[in-house]
Amino acid sequence: MHTVHEVMEMSGHIIDSWTLPKAWDTIMDRGGNFDVEEIQVGATKDDTSYVRIKVEAPNDEVLEQIISQLQQLGAVLLHADDVHVTKVEQDGVLPDKFYSTTNLPTQVRLNGQWVTVENIEMDVAIAIDREHTRAYCRPMHDVRIGEEVVVGHDGIRVQPYARARGHDDFAFMQSDVSSEKVKVRAIHNIARQMKEVRAHQGKILFVLGPAVIHTGAGRYVAELIRMGYIQVIFGGNAIITHDVESALFGTSLGVNLESGEQVVGGHRNHLRAINTVRGIGSIEKTIQSGLLREGITYEAHQHNIPMVLAGSIRDDGPMPGVISDMQQAQARMREEVHGVEMSIIVASMLHAIATGNILPAHVRTVVVDINQSVVTKLADRGSFQAAGLVTDVELFLRELVDFLRKEQ
Amino acid sequence: MHTVHEVMEMSGHIIDSWTLPKAWDTIMDRGGNFDVEEIQVGATKDDTSYVRIKVEAPNDEVLEQIISQLQQLGAVLLHADDVHVTKVEQDGVLPDKFYSTTNLPTQVRLNGQWVTVENIEMDVAIAIDREHTRAYCRPMHDVRIGEEVVVGHDGIRVQPYARARGHDDFAFMQSDVSSEKVKVRAIHNIARQMKEVRAHQGKILFVLGPAVIHTGAGRYVAELIRMGYIQVIFGGNAIITHDVESALFGTSLGVNLESGEQVVGGHRNHLRAINTVRGIGSIEKTIQSGLLREGITYEAHQHNIPMVLAGSIRDDGPMPGVISDMQQAQARMREEVHGVEMSIIVASMLHAIATGNILPAHVRTVVVDINQSVVTKLADRGSFQAAGLVTDVELFLRELVDFLRKEQ
């Protein structure tokens, strides 16, 4: 049988971190085969290992698939060329064989030199700026005619995700999303990491779903803003409208947050909140007018915390400030994601996925939801840096604030 | 104590359909009180009843809330004026006391004459066209300066939802969303109702989530289109992209639909599908080019079935044809909802809620999902015409097609 092949190298903690068995699995699962040309196994857990394998496949397509996956595990082609590029010929359309990114740290070889891809995120293309020897991520709809975009697999190096040891606090949570685990300790760990991130001025992103307000936990988020633990907020029309409704009328979707009673016919206060701000013209003016005096939106405005609010097809209104065009909203999210070191996703599904799509792998992400399937779904989307916490959102935020206050 | 009051009338099957006890509950729960001025109870189940009650409340605000809710139960103010209106003074902003609709059949009194509100949907305003003696629904962001919009509660009549008897097949399903019920029979009922709707040329709307493709059930939807059982499709970027990916490459998010194996690195085929169509320019041209030859999108195009595809913040691409602006997308959905008599919502959450928001109450709606909380959530949103079916989406569609085929 005629086969094609390439030789690849891997090094580092490739056995300890299960990288090597994953690589062999990949090759065999795809219908390829391999020869171990050289292997040096580290004798203790501190030593690194090295392997050089010849990867065989029945045809070019399979070989390419295998190489693509091995690259995500950190394998590098032995005789790597410079990265290959093709010019974009149509706005918003990528060349056929475009390289699709992971959210892992990635380098491309330009003129024999390894250059780090800027603003890495997953499922986008890499554009090359030869003049300045730079490379950066480009979503499909953003590419313009004449741009050089990476194709194929040559000259690409991905730094695989190092599996954390069991003793790492974050790892503890990552291992499992079960609701039957000690949660108080996990919450305290999250709080400590937030303090650590803030100690060196790192940014913390909160992605908020409307249940944060329904459960009366908006006050805790407002407090976190005042305490300096939130630098960016992502959300949608619902969270801001519920928040403003609760600040103006004390209700969320018509339910009184103090008494738990439905105070008026369904949706009325919700619409009134939107209509009031639309009448005044903007959230800023509503605050200046003295009408909006508390809540997440108010605190965010007072502390210059950007809120990127992306609309959705189910929205009423929308509330001024909510971005109706999805490409614009994504662009705004991409802008604000710079410098984020930790992200905490609370009771959100839609905006959580959108955020997961653009976060680099190194951002420590915590997904908190009472529904296990939401937590699992987010963790399954390739956002492998995400730790899940299946718990009550209101009690989570209450405990988080409590602990951070005591520590101060 | 000083109180305010109004006298209201209710008639029809108000006891049998629990309308009267609900009304009394409402009054008391809101802190009001009532006197039954006259009551005539029908002696048998076929007789109707009549009641005239004096509603008291501690102040105008509470009275207004009570009246607002009683109107939704079909109560009419005894000394009803013509409907009151206020002119819009700012584009996209409603007058303060705007009347917020339900999705129930609604009439307003213009010059002493009851006029039916056109295109009724919930949580929007009613605009008046005096010249042509017409009234129609208007979402907040669509109102323009000078339009007359209904305010307060005078001159409004709502036809309450008549609770179906237990013997009604649809009622059977509506009673409960449990997964522990006989489903085959419910599926056959749905099929029969689809036939009935089509027998008089009524339109059937399908709202589709991406799991329809992941589970390999796209073929059944395509077959339903060919059989003439789908007249409109609502969905998002995911459903069309998965559908095209599956038609072009045989995969859905990279998973081979035949073998169940992951054939290439995650998202790659997904992006390629979008990129291919973007390169050609449109779905239409991709079909004309002979490249796209099967699937839901193909069949919809061949049978002139409109697909309204609303974008979302989590989208890749998007696929040409997907509407990125949320107001535009809602407007398109409102256009296509005319004439729909039955809607079947399968494995969708986001687009399901958006659809529920604009459907009138008389449209028979079935929500099918394997996740009970999704079904419950949709049923809880005031879309009280919705029947829930907690079952496997793939097997549901397979059985539906099977039954409809046998009946032909």
Added chain:
Amino acid sequence: MHTVHEVMEMSGHIIDSWTLPKAWDTIMDRGGNFDVEEIQVGATKDDTSYVRIKVEAPNDEVLEQIISQLQQLGAVLLHADDVHVTKVEQDGVLPDKFYSTTNLPTQVRLNGQWVTVENIEMDVAIAIDREHTRAYCRPMHDVRIGEEVVVGHDGIRVQPYARARGHDDFAFMQSDVSSEKVKVRAIHNIARQMKEVRAHQGKILFVLGPAVIHTGAGRYVAELIRMGYIQVIFGGNAIITHDVESALFGTSLGVNLESGEQVVGGHRNHLRAINTVRGIGSIEKTIQSGLLREGITYEAHQHNIPMVLAGSIRDDGPMPGVISDMQQAQARMREEVHGVEMSIIVASMLHAIATGNILPAHVRTVVVDINQSVVTKLADRGSFQAAGLVTDVELFLRELVDFLRKEQ
């Protein structure tokens, strides 16, 4: 058409509490018909109403079904005889037409006198002791030859469950089991009710599932025992074994409760805990030996709190004290349920249902679980006194203890 009929009376808040419309629904849903012979509707919410209706049915069987259901709504046959009885002819077997109880307060007429049925619980028979003019509940397997058991529907009066107004704190929770509600306030309400019950020496029952220990919340339950807020505990082999394992080894199913790490191969400590107590002979002796010094089991023993532990088919061991025979275990639960005024069911499914089966309707029951379907399932089983709280079990117990401590 030949029909059969009976005349029944209802009085009280039968409209306000929806009893009357429910009655009419029942009649029609079962295929019967009715004539309202007399109706007096209370004019305000404080007045009671009265209705006398003639119930018609096509045959005796349907009539009996209708009467059976109307009785559960509080209707009484107009020309009521004394209760009818039949002698048991075979141990553990009821007469054919035995009356099956609800968990609502029930009276039977003996010699023209209404006698309250003792130890009411649902789905059992009523035995009559003529000599002492008493009536009491008897599970099927407990009846003995010669006992007189109630049959048919004559001479039976059920006091329907009065639907609480919206302003009642407990009602607030009962209305809905949604996870998207303010929970802190609900927890504080529960705490206040516990104090109230204890203020007059009422008993509080806790039903505990193993997740209480897995999540590290055993310490809060132990504290509640010390504070005097628990008088009875129901559970199974898992809760006691996890509790003892955690007290002896600091793990629960091998997971260290401090660090969250799996410390030994799966189940080993679990089995060792059981084996250790089996070796010593009993929990009591293990405590006396000084080996078991903390935890729920230890505190329960120190405070003379009965723990009824019912085995199940999935058990290892079992731990001494766990009852292996199901009839014996039910009998023990029935004994300890006397005097219970409030029951709190935490993270338990199997024992929760068993408890719900034997609790009278007047016991205020709170079901706490992170899984909405568990809460819904329990509420659906006819235990209509149950309020559901979808929240994190660990954080629930922590907040409960916290609030009760502050209040002291």
Added chain:
Amino acid sequence: MHTVHEVMEMSGHIIDSWTLPKAWDTIMDRGGNFDVEEIQVGATKDDTSYVRIKVEAPNDEVLEQIISQLQQLGAVLLHADDVHVTKVEQDGVLPDKFYSTTNLPTQVRLNGQWVTVENIEMDVAIAIDREHTRAYCRPMHDVRIGEEVVVGHDGIRVQPYARARGHDDFAFMQSDVSSEKVKVRAIHNIARQMKEVRAHQGKILFVLGPAVIHTGAGRYVAELIRMGYIQVIFGGNAIITHDVESALFGTSLGVNLESGEQVVGGHRNHLRAINTVRGIGSIEKTIQSGLLREGITYEAHQHNIPMVLAGSIRDDGPMPGVISDMQQAQARMREEVHGVEMSIIVASMLHAIATGNILPAHVRTVVVDINQSVVTKLADRGSFQAAGLVTDVELFLRELVDFLRKEQ
């Protein structure tokens, strides 16, 4: 630092099957260290590998834990003695250091000879019969004074579970329990495996939960019995009672299985079904009397299929034939599990776990439930041979029967 150590060997597909990296992980996670004394890596996927490692730990306890876990991965102590044993000194109590089994094929060394442990199941002890050179599993409560029970880790060899390749149909399902997968194909695979098992007279076990009857799917199970695809049934009081209720009255918990309507007050028919059979004396006599003429129980009796029905604390009745004592019930299950090669668990949680506890790892097990958390929970309990299918139970059984019928 003073350390203790042992040398262990592993061989086979230890890299390909991830056994080696798991072993190294285990050592490090437990706080140990290792030296690779010798390693031979197979160069292609068909070659096996060999490794000899020196395992170090800070103390004997940790070393023992590590060895215990490595044994489950197939590692063998280099200088293995004969197995060590200790005599039982108290009925139902194991010696302190008893070896706790896995459900994997296990051998012990007796007089230098490797002897296979009979009736292997997890979390029990191993008893030795020196006279006949045999070893077999013994649950804790079954051991008797004087029996020799295995302690420590010497002389024990476990055959690790070989991870199936991606191309294996069963592996496809095992990889994931997602509800968003093609299910029809998975069902057909299960059907094919059932045929295969029956082709060589292997036994198929069905574990059935009550939802099988509620959803009207009892008829499909009855048909599977008639077709010869069921050799053993495990379940509880609920499944048999619902089945008999449905055969006698056409209802399940009072819900008519044809019309879906509630025909009588809740539980009445349920209790009548039990009472009827109790009155007659047994299921057998009820069938002989001609009263019970269809359903699962009937067919099982006609085809001599043993039904092991274990009671539970929530039971009414119970139905004659249901075993009230848990130790007896487990003993009966252990008897009937012999020869089972495939087990299909449908809509059951309690009995599913009990079954999982006693099945050897080689039995191909499929867990079918509409609730993903049930499927996940069962898969997580160390029953690693279980494949999960999140789908509708009724439609699953319907499709299964359909496919098997067509194939005949």
